[in-house]
Amino acid sequence: MTIFARRARASAGRMHPELSLVSYTLLSHLEEQGGCRATDLAAHYALDKSTVSRQVAALERAGLIERRQDPEDHRVQVLHLTEAGQEILAQVTRSRRAAFRERLADWPQEDLVRFAAYLERYNAGPGHAASG
Numbered sequence: 001m002t003i004f005a006r007r008a009r010a011s012a013g014r015m016h017p018e019l020s021l022v023s024y025t026l027l028s029h030l031e032e033q034g035g036c037r038a039t040d041l042a043a044h045y046a047l048d049k050s051t052v053s054r055q056v057a058a059l060e061r062a063g064l065i066e067r068r069q070d071p072e073d074h075r076v077q078v079l080h081l082t083e084a085g086q087e088i089l090a091q092v093t094r095s096r097r098a099a100f101r102e103r104l105a106d107w108p109q110e111d112l113v114r115f116a117a118y119l120e121r122y123n124a125g126p127g128h129a130a131s132g
Contacts, residue, residue, distance in 0.1 A: 019092055022055055027081060027089045035080040064088060
């Protein structure tokens, strides 16, 4: 798992020099959710609010995210991807998928199916059985 994590961190820098693995993860979550509050990011990833705050500030400075007032509660700021953030996220996602395809190209189909099932099981977390 340590090697897997190291490779993930290293590949993030190769995909786009301004985008760390954490930044990519946060941008992906914002895209999936259609925006959310910084506190929601901290809770979802079990990160300290100050850690998320630093990451959010860096993404804002880079022009990849912006704050918008929540239409239902004007006291709340919701983070959204900017057009530049959407473009970089799409670029990195394409690069990551290409790298995965290349790395797994010579794996037999039955190994890919087993690997996918193990990843689903692992990602389900403790006490959750994978469906299938």
